[in-house]
Amino acid sequence: MKKILIFTMLISLFSCNATLSEKEKQEYSTKGKEISKATFDALSSQLKAKMKAGGPAEAVPFCNVQAAPIAQQLSEKYDVVIKRASDKLRSCDNEPSERELEIINNYKNLLEQGKELQPIVELDSTNAKHFYAPIIVKANCLVCHGKVNETMTAKTDSIIKLTYPFDIATGYNEGDVRGVWSIAFNK
Helix, strand or coil, X not given: CHHHHHXXXXXXXXXXXXXXXXXXXXXHHHHHHHHHHHHHHHHHHHHHHHHHHHCHHHHHHHHHHHHHHHHHHHHHHHCEEEEEECCCCCCHHHCCCHXXXXXXXXXXXXXXXXXXXXXXXXXXXXCCEEEEEEEECCHHHHHHHCCECCCECHHHHHHHHHHCCCCCCCCCCCCCEEXXXXXXXXX
16 A cells, blocks of 8 residues: 555656656647648638638638537647637637636737747646647738728628627737637647
8 A cells, every 4th residue: 555655646746847848848839830830721721712702601600610620630630639719709619728818818918018929838737748829810810800890891790690699709900819729739
């Protein structure tokens, strides 16, 4: 019994003190950037095609139904869990964890101070490796995430409200922090 207790205490001691080396941080940062870019490219290319084909009337329902499966498919491809988290939700699937919300708020504060936003690689309480990077609002995002009667039409706002009744993911300006890419590595 004493051996089990000592072994458990040693495991706890070492797991609490686990950190990533700079080499590991760089490696997972590179992987995280690759995965978040691939996910962004897959989502945005299809979203742009829907916008071109039928504007927000086609793009909003597409995003509602297809964004999660696209992220899931890429999660499986890369053997990770890919999540887009935001403090201003359109979908409950994007609700941030406590840590993700801290990171979103930190990115917003850094942006207000004019500082460069860098990805974060860290271990969580179970020693799983996580990558976080800001999602920055681009000009073309404002069609569905901007301000009504400025960059977003009332018609688009109506389509969004019908598809996402509890949406609060509007009011952004180009360059704002929309949320974070949150990637948990399985290995």
